[in-house]
Amino acid sequence: xxxxxxxxxxxxxxxxxxxxxxxxxxxxxxxxxxxxxxxxxxxxxxxxxxxxxxxxxxxxxxxxxxxxxxxxxxxxxxxxxxxxxxxxxxxxxxxxxxxxxxxxxxxxxxxxxxxxxxxxxxxxxxxxxxxxxxxxxxxxxxxxxxxxx
Numbered sequence: 003x004x005x006x007x008x009x010x011x012x013x014x015x016x017x018x019x020x021x022x023x024x025x026x027x028x029x030x031x032x033x034x035x036x037x038x039x040x041x042x043x044x045x046x047x048x049x050x051x052x053x054x055x056x057x058x059x060x061x062x063x064x065x066x067x068x069x070x071x072x073x074x075x076x077x078x079x080x081x082x083x084x085x086x087x088x089x090x091x092x093x094x095x096x097x098x099x100x101x102x103x104x105x106x107x108x109x110x111x112x113x114x115x116x117x118x119x120x121x122x123x124x125x126x127x128x129x130x131x132x133x134x135x136x137x138x139x140x141x142x143x144x145x146x147x148x149x150x151x
Contacts, residue, residue: 006127013120017113024109031102038095045084052080 003127003131006123009123010120013116013123017116020109020113020116024106027102027105027109031098034095034098034102038091041091042088045088049080049084
């Protein structure tokens with residue numbers, strides 16, 4: 003009986019430990035999602051700032067007329083660069099999300115198995131207790147019967 007109590011206590015401790023691990027992983031997932039959101043906001047802010055500066059420069063340039071002949075072969079396509087960075091972050095976020103979901107699923111399945119095992123152990127222990135109680139009742143009735151003789 004004490005062995006079953008020790009097993010149950012150990013199982014409860016294992017459950018608490020696993021729950022802490024699951025909670026820590028969930029918090030990590032939340033932090034990563036917050037970082038992704040912050041980076042997306044930063045990209046959007048930088049894009050808005052760039053658009054505002056570009057509009058201001060175009061207004062300033064339209065006020066002045068300068069003839070300048072220059073060959074600039076560097077074509078920076080910021081929209082595609084931003085889209086590429088965004089795609090990379092989304093891929094990282096998706097991978098992190100998939101890893102976290104997989105980890106949560108495996109931990110959940112482990113907990114289900116552990117809970118089932120402990121449920122079976124508890125059921126068996128209750129059956130043993132019921133059998134022992136029946137045996138005690140039977141022995142008491144035998145003792146009473148012997149005392150009456």
